[in-house]
Amino acid sequence: MRRLTKKKALHLVKGLDAFPKVPDSYVETTASGGTVSLMAFTFMLILAFLEFFVYRETWMHYEYEVDKDFKSKLRLNVDITVAMKCQYIGADVLDLAETMVASDGLNYEPVRFVCLFVLGRTLQHIQERLREEHSLQHVLFKSLMKDSPSSLPPREDHPSAPQAACRIHGHLYVNKVAGNFHITVGKAIPHPRGHAHLAALVSHDSYNFSHRIDHLSFGEKLHGTINPLDGTEKISPDHNHMFQYFITIVPTKLNTYQIAADTHQYSVTERERPINHAAGSHGVSGIFMKYDISSLMVRVTEQHMPFWKFLVRLCGIVGGIFSTTGTDEGLPPVYSPAWLKPTLYVIFNPEPDVWSCDVSLDWQRCA
Incomplete structure (x- = not known):
């Protein structure tokens, strides 16, 4: 009785078969069919191989939210070489609240303005990478410039060479409000309404604000990243000249498969003009970097195709090619x-x- 019930169940299941089989005696193998099968398997293998590369690829996902962290300090990292002696210039920060930030974290080092071959090639490489990519932030966030050095090579100035330039490097902690980092003639002194620079004792013939920005970034340093102003060099055509950089800083939370960190991106607009009071071009000679901080924060996350989606796409490739070639072979x-x-x-x-x-x-x- 149980056998009969089992046979009936198997018969019912057999009747539900949606994939009927053709007897082998009705199947005829031909040379054309073998050729089509070989082409189908080759094409299937190529598409599966390419699909695997797509599966290994990652992409960056961007989310935007309001930056609620306004009480913390923002780190300013700077490394600039100016073609003037260190005793003639001073660097400091004045923010929107008229607060003068102490420049104790900056070091003044007499150097040659012309950089040596190794440093020059490194800066040139950075500028080339900045210009060759259309969507640079996508490349930087994913690879963090694997082929770039983690830091600039050390300077090797000859001790007997004239050191008529000044390298200003170090870091400062500023308030998270708009501010102005500037390098101009004279050392800065505090003032009830802000601050002032003692420039009266410096001759105008000594003014030369030709400069090279080896590094400028905001936030904690991340090895392998580059910034828009890294490697920038400007030559002043006359003594009284003003260089202005208008910087917009965007707080960024970075989370990739290599690193997770809080950093800051920035975009910059450059402007320069001569100072000629007789011609109506007023101002102060120097280098002025006016920065503003965006109220929006960008959250950057590296994403990857799920494994189940890869399997679904792979099955679609295999099944699609089998169905297509089978239909073509079945046409009379x-x-x-x-x-x-x-x-x-x-x-x-x-x-x-x-x-x-x-x-x-x-x-x-x-x-």
């Missing part, structure tokens, strides 16, 4: 005489004593 060759002959034979040459089946036409009649 309309203009082939080999197809017409068996058709005419079945119609005009009936033999009732012989049972056969024309598989190519799927006829189930006596022939």
